[in-house]
Amino acid sequence: MIRYVLWRLLQGVITVWFIATVTFFVMHNLPGDPLADDKAVSEKIRENLEAKLGLDKPVVQQYFIYMRNMVGGDFGLSFVHENRRVNEIIRDHFPVSAILGILAIVIAGFGGILWGALTALYRNRWPDIAIILLVILGISVPSFVFATVGQLALVTINNLAGFEVLPVAGWGTVAHMLIPALVLGLGTMAFLTRLMRTSMLEIVSSDFVRTAKAKGVPMAQIFSRHQLRNAVLPVVTVLGPSIAGITTGGFVVENVFGIPGLGRYFVLAVQQNDYGVIMGTTVFYGAFLVLMVILVDILYAVIDPRVRLE
Amino acid sequence: MSDLSFKPISLAADVEERSRPSLSYWQDAWIRLRANKRAFASLFVIIGMLVFACAGPLVWHIDPDAQDLDQTSKPPWGDRNALVQSYEPWAGVTSAEPQGNNLSPESLEVVGDATTTFVRLVWDPVPNSNGYRIYRQIVEPRVGDPLGLPIGDTKGATSVSFEDRLDIKPKSYWYSVVAVNEQGEEFPEAATLKVDVAFSTTIANAVERGYIEDENSVAIGDTIKVPLHPLGTDYLGRDMLSRLMEGARISLFIGIVAPFLFVIAGVIYGSFAGFIGGNFDHVLMRFADFVIALPFLLFMILFKLLFGIGPGESGILPMLVALVVLSWPGAARLVRGEILQIREEGYVEASRLLGTKTPRLILRHMIPNTMGVVLVTFTFAVPSAIFTEAFLSFIGMGVTAPTASWGSMCNDGIKTMETTPHELIFPALFISITVLAFNFLGDGLRDALDARMRYGE
Numbered sequence: 001m002i003r004y005v006l007w008r009l010l011q012g013v014i015t016v017w018f019i020a021t022v023t024f025f026v027m028h029n030l031p032g033d034p035l036a037d038d039k040a041v042s043e044k045i046r047e048n049l050e051a052k053l054g055l056d057k058p059v060v061q062q063y064f065i066y067m068r069n070m071v072g073g074d075f076g077l078s079f080v081h082e083n084r085r086v087n088e089i090i091r092d093h094f095p096v097s098a099i100l101g102i103l104a105i106v107i108a109g110f111g112g113i114l115w116g117a118l119t120a121l122y123r124n125r126w127p128d129i130a131i132i133l134l135v136i137l138g139i140s141v142p143s144f145v146f147a148t149v150g151q152l153a154l155v156t157i158n159n160l161a162g163f164e165v166l167p168v169a170g171w172g173t174v175a176h177m178l179i180p181a182l183v184l185g186l187g188t189m190a191f192l193t194r195l196m197r198t199s200m201l202e203i204v205s206s207d208f209v210r211t212a213k214a215k216g217v218p219m220a221q222i223f224s225r226h227q228l229r230n231a232v233l234p235v236v237t238v239l240g241p242s243i244a245g246i247t248t249g250g251f252v253v254e255n256v257f258g259i260p261g262l263g264r265y266f267v268l269a270v271q272q273n274d275y276g277v278i279m280g281t282t283v284f285y286g287a288f289l290v291l292m293v294i295l296v297d298i299l300y301a302v303i304d305p306r307v308r309l310e
Numbered sequence: 311m312s313d314l315s316f317k318p319i320s321l322a323a324d325v326e327e328r329s330r331p332s333l334s335y336w337q338d339a340w341i342r343l344r345a346n347k348r349a350f351a352s353l354f355v356i357i358g359m360l361v362f363a364c365a366g367p368l369v370w371h372i373d374p375d376a377q378d379l380d381q382t383s384k385p386p387w388g389d390r391n392a393l394v395q396s397y398e399p400w401a402g403v404t405s406a407e408p409q410g411n412n413l414s415p416e417s418l419e420v421v422g423d424a425t426t427t428f429v430r431l432v433w434d435p436v437p438n439s440n441g442y443r444i445y446r447q448i449v450e451p452r453v454g455d456p457l458g459l460p461i462g463d464t465k466g467a468t469s470v471s472f473e474d475r476l477d478i479k480p481k482s483y484w485y486s487v488v489a490v491n492e493q494g495e496e497f498p499e500a501a502t503l504k505v506d507v508a509f510s511t512t513i514a515n516a517v518e519r520g521y522i523e524d525e526n527s528v529a530i531g532d533t534i535k536v537p538l539h540p541l542g543t544d545y546l547g548r549d550m551l552s553r554l555m556e557g558a559r560i561s562l563f564i565g566i567v568a569p570f571l572f573v574i575a576g577v578i579y580g581s582f583a584g585f586i587g588g589n590f591d592h593v594l595m596r597f598a599d600f601v602i603a604l605p606f607l608l609f610m611i612l613f614k615l616l617f618g619i620g621p622g623e624s625g626i627l628p629m630l631v632a633l634v635v636l637s638w639p640g641a642a643r644l645v646r647g648e649i650l651q652i653r654e655e656g657y658v659e660a661s662r663l664l665g666t667k668t669p670r671l672i673l674r675h676m677i678p679n680t681m682g683v684v685l686v687t688f689t690f691a692v693p694s695a696i697f698t699e700a701f702l703s704f705i706g707m708g709v710t711a712p713t714a715s716w717g718s719m720c721n722d723g724i725k726t727m728e729t730t731p732h733e734l735i736f737p738a739l740f741i742s743i744t745v746l747a748f749n750f751l752g753d754g755l756r757d758a759l760d761a762r763m764r765y766g767e
Contacts, residue, residue, distance in 0.1 A: 015603045022609075026616045140746035142697060142717075144704045145738045148724050155728075248607040251705055256724075267705050270611060278615070282608050289605045 005298055012290045019286035024066055027275050028059055053077060053276070066279075075280030080272050086280030089265060094284075096171060097250050097261035100184065103177055104246050105239075108185035108192060113235060115189070116196020117228055120204055131193065138190025143183070143249050147256040150183045169258035180257045184249050188242045192235055200231040236303060240296035244289050339682070342758035349754020352747040359744055363558035366551075372537070374556040375712045378519055378547035380426070380511065382479070383730040386542040386550075389480070392521065393510040394532045395427045403471035405435045418487055418501040421471070425510035429474040431485060433501060439467045439489035443496060446474065447484045448729065450504070457486040457500060480509035509536070542732050544722055550736055557714040557737060560626060562744070564699045564715075568633035569691035573684055575634065576641025577677065583642070584649030585672055595646065598639035609636055610698065614707050624713040629702065633695055641687050648680040682759035689752035693745040700741055716741045 050056045054065060069076060075086035115135075119128040154168050167176050203209060204227060212222050250263035262281060269277035333341070344350055403421075421430040431444070445451075447458025461476055467489075474485075483505050489497040513530070516522045521536050528534055541550035583594040613632035614625070652658060658675055666674070696716075702708035703717030711718070716737040723734030 011599070011603070015600060018600070019604065019608075023612060026612045030615055136746065139749060140693075140742045142700050142704070142720070142738065142741055144701070144720060144724075145734070145742075148727055148734065152727065244605060248605075248701075251607075252701065255705070270615070271706055282612065285608055286605050289608075290603060293603060 001301070004301055008294045008297055012294045015290050016283070016287045019290075020067065020070055020283045021063075023279050023282045023286075024063055027279050028062070030275070053079065070283060075284060077276050078269075078274055079276040080269075080274040086277055086284075089277060090262060090281065090284055093260060093262040093265050096259060097247075097254065097263050100177060100181055100254070100259065100261060101243070101246050101250060103181035104185035104188070104249075105243065106185075107181055108188035108242065108246070109235075109239075111185070111189040112192025113196050113228070113232060115193040117200050117223075117231065119193065119197045120200030120231075121223070123201065132197075135190045135193050138186050139194070143187055144252045144256065146183045146186055147180075147253050150179055151256060154179055171259045171261075176259075180253050180259060184246055184253045187249065188245055192238070192242070195238060196231060196235055199234045200227060203227050203231045206230075233304065236296070236300050239299075240293040243292045243296070247285065247289060335682070339755075339758040343754050346754040346757065348750050349758075352750035352754070355743065355747040356751065359558060359562065359740075359747070363555060363562050366555035366558070370552055370555065372539075372549040372552045374548060374552040374714055376548060378537075378543065380509075380515070380519060380547065381536060381539070381543050382547040383545050383726055383733065384539055384543045384547075385730060386540060386732055388539065388542060389509065390535045390538060391509065392516070392534050392536050393423070393425055393508055394513060394516065394528050394530055394534060395423075395425060395510045396512060396530050397427055400428070400430060400471075400473050402469065402473070403432045405468050405470045407435075407468060418485070418503045420503070420505055423510075424505045424507045426478045426480055426507055427475070427510045427512065429478060429483075429485070429505060429507060430471065431474070431487070431503070432471045433487050435467050435470050436489035436497065437467070438491065439497065440492045440494075441465045441467070441490050442470070442472070443488050443490055444472045444474070445486040445488070445500075446476075447486070448481065450484050451486060451502060457488070457502070458484065463490070478507055480507050482506050511536075541736055542730070544719070544733050545726050550733070553714040553719060554716075554736060554740060557716045557719050558740065560624070560709060560713065560715040561696055561699055561717070561741070564626060564629060564633070565692050565696035565744070568630050568637070568695045569688050571630075572634045572638040573641045573688045573691065575638040576643075576687075577645050577680065577684060579638065580642035580645030580647075581649050581672060581677055581680070584646035585653065585668075585676065587650075591646070595643070598642050601636065602639045602643075604636065606636055607698070607701070610702060611707050614702070625709045626713070629699060629708060633698065637691070637695075641684065641691075644683055644687055645680050648683055649676055652676050652679050686752060686756045686759060689748055689755055693748040693752075696741060696745055696748075
């Protein structure tokens with residue numbers, strides 16, 4: 001087990017190193033000038049800026065400085081916002097994204113498992129058909145459409161009610177989080193529901209369930225102890241990709257709902273050509289996603305010992 | 311035991327014909343697919359989309375990039391009538407000194423026709439005022455809410471008219487007039503009037519926009535027809551139908567060509583790894599694992615930044631390359647798994663014993679037998695590629711303006727979602743229908759082609 005964990009961690013470190021290197025060289029070979037601004041920059045100011053950002057040194061030296069800083073946890077400076085460190089930006093904005101993402105994962109996970117199990121139990125009856133229709137909607141409508149339609153629906157509800165039932169945009173209270181998290185989790189929920197349905201249908205007709213029924217075990221207990229527990233296993237395997245999907249899905253949802261998360265900041269940085277922030281946040285996001293995938297793999301290895309043998 | 315228990319059977323009646331023509335794998339799959347109504351209907355939807363994208367421009371000739379700022383955000387099948395007007399400067403109306411004690415500018419009314427060329431308003435003067443401020447809004451102002459956009463001021467209590475020529479669209483406006491005092495403070499009372507504006511154009515403008523052939527064919531006061539836009543126009547007055555066709559070409563091109571290329575790359579890579587095996591396979595698969603572990607969308611964005619879209623380029627190629635470079639390992643893994651299995655099959659062994667050379671073995675026996683799985687993978691890869699394209703275009707990282715893709719059209723449409731929702735609804739609907747059709751077709755193909763999955767659901 002320890003060997004497996006170490007091996008996975010080593011793979012992760014190599015991946016993150018690769019991401020950091022690619023990001024660095026992409027950023028340093030971009031067409032265009034990172035310091036180009038609508039303000040006319042004099043030669044002297046330009047030299048000072050380049051010295052401050054370390055752009056006056058040879059690229060290879062810059063690369064080593066950059067890698068050394070990264071290892072030390074320093075993601076560098078913003079090119080657009082004066083004296084703003086990428087570390088500060090991550091510290092200020094990532095918790096917001098994380099809370100939203102965790103809430104979305106929870107909604108998607110519980111919703112997906114529950115709906116999926118229900119559809120399998122009520123196969124081809126109305127709860128099954130109704131939920132499957134929602135699932136079809138969930139997998140075929142892009143997340144940004146959900147986000148905007150969700151926001152529009154909120155506006156309409158608030159107008160009809162005459163007071164603010166739930167805030168339309170912004171951040172701060174639990175009320176602000178509910179709809180964005182739901183919108184963010186919807187696609188994943190639909191995917192998990194489908195997966196859970198397939199897996200549950202297999203379990204429902206398995207031998208051990210029939211045996212339990214024959215023994216006279218109460219239905220509720222069969223459901224919770226025999227069916228649900230076994231059917232949930234495959235769902236764990238897709239948690240990794242789901243986390244990645246929800247993280248990047250946050251880019252859109254945070255933008256639409258005006259949530260001050262890191263995703264919104266990242267998109268903004270890309271649009272503003274803030275190379276410092278793009279580099280820092282890309283590496284940070286990359287490391288985060290790689291770590292999440294490793295954690296999910298380890299979790300799966302704990303649950304299912306067969307995985308470790310590979 | 312009676313005689314009835316043992317009766318000779320009549321042979322002729324009971325012999326059944328138990329043979330049916332033997333079917334190849336693909337014939338069998340085709341029959342299964344046809345039996346699956348949902349998947350078969352989806353196949354026709356997809357063909358329909360392709361026809362719409364490719365043959366559509368042959369029928370519908372309007373340039374998707376042509377802007378018409380006189381016809382922005384028109385709803386589907388909008389009114390096509392346009393009144394031909396000429397513009398003569400208006401001196402305005404000056405009233406006598408106000409009498410009485412009315413506090414708001416009453417009897418607000420329109421002079422002449424309210425058209426997109428001009429809207430002329432007059433009202434009764436207000437005593438003790440030093441001028442008036444005119445507001446315009448596209449929804450009815452509620453009590454206590456702001457009156458809308460201040461579009462002009464008049465000076466003096468007796469100048470009681472205003473001519474609005476500011477970017478008027480053919481729809482309903484609520485004009486409000488408030489009197490202001492010496493200090494420029496507004497009186498509390500306002501007069502509000504709903505004005506339904508008709509579309510109008512001048513002769514010079516109509517010629518310039520191509521509504522009419524030459525300026526002598528119409529006279530002032532005539533009504534002409536403006537070009538038809540069956541699905542309306544977007545916020546720059548571009549025809550939605552032709553943009554949806556262009557968007558379909560680009561979204562489907564990326565959605566189909568990218569998966570096609572990376573599935574082929576995956577088949578080549580996977581079959582090499584699977585067939586050669588050993589350490590070679592190990593190294594190749596570790597590399598595939600590594601590529602899979604890269605955060606997909608972050609790298610798509612990096613690719614896009616690296617390629618740097620020059621002027622006049624659409625940004626399709628970088629997206630295509632990035633999709634292929636990042637997505638092949640999934641297919642490669644799958645094909646390798648299949649090849650490992652097929653390698654041990656009896657017919658491969660038999661063929662090898664008969665002296666078949668390795669290349670022929672791979673091309674004739676192994677790869678064709680992975681095609682079922684590959685086709686299913688391809689079908690499921692299409693919707694996710696379409697989604698990726700839409701997502702990137704939506705956050706402004708996809709195709710560049712003025713190229714239309716369904717994603718970038720959604721991005722444009724969101725800005726005007728509350729007033730003219732059709733600009734968002736149409737592209738979103740096209741994405742959803744296409745993605746859904748490919749998903750259903752994928753389900754159907756999986757059931758038809760993949761024996762192991764056949765009893766899954």
